[in-house]
Amino acid sequence: MTTLWQASQQLLAGQISPETPTQHALRAIAAESGEGKRVFTKVYTAAARQQAEQAGARWQQQQPRSAIDGLPISIKDLFDVAREVTTAGSRLLSSASPAAANASMVDRLQQAGAAIVGKTNMSEFAFTGLGVNPHYGTPANPWQRAQQRIPGGSSSGAAVAVSDGMCLAAVGTDTGGSVRIPAALCGLTGFKPSASRIDQHGTLPLAASLDSIGVIAHDVRSCWLLDSVIADRPLTIDERNLSEAHFVIPQTRVLAGLDEHVSAAWLHALDVLCAQGVKITELPLPELAELDSINARGGITAWEAWQWHQHYAQSQPEAYDPQVLTRINRGSLLNEVDAAELYQLRADWKQRVEQAVAPFDGILMPTVPLIAPTLTELDDPARYMQVNLLMLRNTSVINMLDGCSISLPCHQPGAAPVGLMLSSTHGNDAALLSWAAAIETTLKRSS
Numbered sequence: 001m002t003t004l005w006q007a008s009q010q011l012l013a014g015q016i017s018p019e020t021p022t023q024h025a026l027r028a029i030a031a032e033s034g035e036g037k038r039v040f041t042k043v044y045t046a047a048a049r050q051q052a053e054q055a056g057a058r059w060q061q062q063q064p065r066s067a068i069d070g071l072p073i074s075i076k077d078l079f080d081v082a083r084e085v086t087t088a089g090s091r092l093l094s095s096a097s098p099a100a101a102n103a104s105m106v107d108r109l110q111q112a113g114a115a116i117v118g119k120t121n122m123s124e125f126a127f128t129g130l131g132v133n134p135h136y137g138t139p140a141n142p143w144q145r146a147q148q149r150i151p152g153g154s155s156s157g158a159a160v161a162v163s164d165g166m167c168l169a170a171v172g173t174d175t176g177g178s179v180r181i182p183a184a185l186c187g188l189t190g191f192k193p194s195a196s197r198i199d200q201h202g203t204l205p206l207a208a209s210l211d212s213i214g215v216i217a218h219d220v221r222s223c224w225l226l227d228s229v230i231a232d233r234p235l236t237i238d239e240r241n242l243s244e245a246h247f248v249i250p251q252t253r254v255l256a257g258l259d260e261h262v263s264a265a266w267l268h269a270l271d272v273l274c275a276q277g278v279k280i281t282e283l284p285l286p287e288l289a290e291l292d293s294i295n296a297r298g299g300i301t302a303w304e305a306w307q308w309h310q311h312y313a314q315s316q317p318e319a320y321d322p323q324v325l326t327r328i329n330r331g332s333l334l335n336e337v338d339a340a341e342l343y344q345l346r347a348d349w350k351q352r353v354e355q356a357v358a359p360f361d362g363i364l365m366p367t368v369p370l371i372a373p374t375l376t377e378l379d380d381p382a383r384y385m386q387v388n389l390l391m392l393r394n395t396s397v398i399n400m401l402d403g404c405s406i407s408l409p410c411h412q413p414g415a416a417p418v419g420l421m422l423s424s425t426h427g428n429d430a431a432l433l434s435w436a437a438a439i440e441t442t443l444k445r446s447s
Contacts, residue, residue, distance in 0.1 A: 004222035005166040006066045009058055013211040018059065018070025021168060022115045023054035025072035028165045029117065033165055038137035039157040041077045041087060043118040044378035048072065051115040058113065066229055069113030073226070074167040076155055077119040078126060079103040080202035088204045089122040089154075091135045092312055092319040103202025105171060105213055108230045119169050120157030126173060126206040126322045127305065127328065129181045129391035131156025132378065134321050141186055141372045143417050149372040152182035152391065154206075155331075158216050159186040169217035169226045175206045175301065177368075177395025184367035184419025190216045191406045191433070192398065194426045197231045205293045207304035209343075210399045220437045223406070227429075235430040239437045242278030247422070248360040250285040261371045261411070265418035268362075269410040272446045273439065281360065285374075287353050287399060294345050300331030303339050306331025323384060350401055351423040354425050362435055365394050367407040367419030395423065404429045406436045412447055 002021065010016040022103035026045055029036040036043070041050035049330075055070025064070075075081075080099035086095045091397075102110070109116055121136050123129075131153030132138045139160040151160050155172030159182035162170050172179045174192040183190025195212035205211055215226045238376035258266065274280065295301075306313070309328045315338040317325055334342075336356045357363055368391050378384045398405040422439065424432045 001218065003218040004068065004071060005219060005225055006098045007071055008225060009236045010328065012067065018052045018055045018115065019056050020053045022048055022070065022072045025117050025165060027168050032300065035139050035160055036166065037158050038139045039121055039166060040118040041089070041121050041136055041444050044116055048117045051113065055113045055115070059405055060360055061085050065111065065113035067225060068229055070115055072117045072167045073109060073114040074117055074120045074158060074161045074170040075106060076158055076172045077107050077122055077286045078173060078204040086204055087089070088126065089133050089136065090125045093317060096273035099202065101202065104199035105203065105230050112229045118252050120161050120170060122156055126154040126175060126178055127148055127324045128388050129153050129177055130378065130388055131182060132375065138375060143372065148375045149187065150375060150378065152372065154178040155182050159183055159188055162188055162216050162218065164427065169222050171213065171215055171217060171226065171230065173203065174212050174214040174399070175210045176392045176399050179216050180367050180395045180405060180421060181391050181420065183216050185372040185417055188208065188216055189219055189223055189408055190214060191227060191232065192404060193227055194404045195402060197429060199232060205308060207301040209300050209304060220406070220433060224433050226356065235433060237430055237434045237437060239441065240434045242438050242442060245278040245435060246281065246363050247362045247364045248283045248357055250288055251282050251283050253288040254365040254397070256392065258366060258369045260369060261416045262366050262369055262418050265411045265415065266366045266420065269443060270419050272442055273336065274378040283356065285356055287349060287356065290349060291397065291400065294342065294349065297333060300342050300346065301332035302327060303334045306377055346400060357425065360393050362432060363423040365421050367394060367421040371416040371418065398423045399431035403430050406432060406435060408412035408440055408443065410443055
């Protein structure tokens with residue numbers, strides 16, 4: 001398994017040509033026995049090959065456009081590509097007008113010379129944390145694939161594309177955990193930056209106040225490398241000394257109901273970190289309990305989603321995944337006064353939480369409380385909703401906080417994938433990634 005960071009270093013050293021990893025990715029997508037048909041809603045085979053070939057010539061002339069020039073990257077099916085319809089994992093928009101221009105993020109990738117291999121499947125309109133899609137099929141989690149476990153969402157295809165070698169890294173979005181959840185369930189690394197770092201123009205929204213563009217890859221440095229290409233300002237990171245770290249673990253809400261696999265991996269990871277001299281403080285942080293009441297009627301996500309969807313939801317309800325439509329329709333029960341109150345509650349909550357966690361280098365918690373369930377388990381609508389809420393419970397805290405966050409694999413080899421989440425407040429992305437790189441190194445040594 002070659003990571004994006006490793007491939008970039010090999011290119012810089014003249015050890016490989018970008019055609020090699022891009023051809024490998026395209027073969028993986030096309031493999032009849034693979035998940036390509038469920039992972040991608042659109043594949044750019046010819047364009048990706050051409051880009052890799054052109055990049056190969058630039059590398060030979062020592063004039064690459066970027067450190068990822070010619071390397072295979074996938075993009076989620078809610079980023080505009082000029083002259084194409086943006087469907088966002090839906091059938092509803094299949095006859096919509098084509099995009100007039102690329103999303104800003106797509107322009108950044110093209111300027112960097114990335115070989116964009118295709119658009120990845122997702123939860124319809126990014127509105128679940130499970131990754132289930134009744135329209136295009138659900139990509140199967142790489143762990144115990146025969147059991148048809150969910151990939152996590154909403155950036156489901158993004159995670160499976162990376163895990164199955166269909167790209168070296170993927171760009172997704174994260175409104176309540178949508179890059180970190182699939183990363184955790186598929187044994188990958190998912191980074192949600194501070195939302196303002198990456199221009200979201202040309203990205204189909206779920207809830208603009210909470211949306212952010214994030215990345216999924218095999219490791220921290222690969223996430224950092226891709227983020228630096230698509231963000232307004234690249235970050236400088238350095239691996240920190242963990243003996244100088246002081247992290248906080250909230251005691252309210254986020255540790256409840258961990259299944260045995262998550263609990264074992266979480267406790268082992270904490271033991272490993274403490275053995276390196278990490279100082280950990282357990283903080284009640286009762287503010288987290290307020291989120292249930294703030295979101296009791298659907299919250300900001302439902303309100304903002306309804307503003308975008310109300311015409312379609314009323315005129316073509318049959319075109320939606322019923323589970324997604326149920327969540328969208330909750331926004332119809334709110335009015336402008338309710339919305340104003342929600343934004344005020346969030347601002348007040350955010351200020352109090354930021355103050356409480358300010359003394360610490362980061363917030364630690366399990367990314368999600370469960371390992372990936374099977375698709376069959378979710379056939380029961382009540383269980384579907386229950387699992388979806390659990391998947392989003394911890395990750396969505398950071399979107400409400402408008403912070404930055406990363407999920408790192410923390411399970412033992414061969415065990416069910418489990419994510420360890422490190423988070424911080426808005427704008428602390430460089431420090432977060434630096435601490436995450438140190439944690440990653442330590443966890444890998446212990447496995």
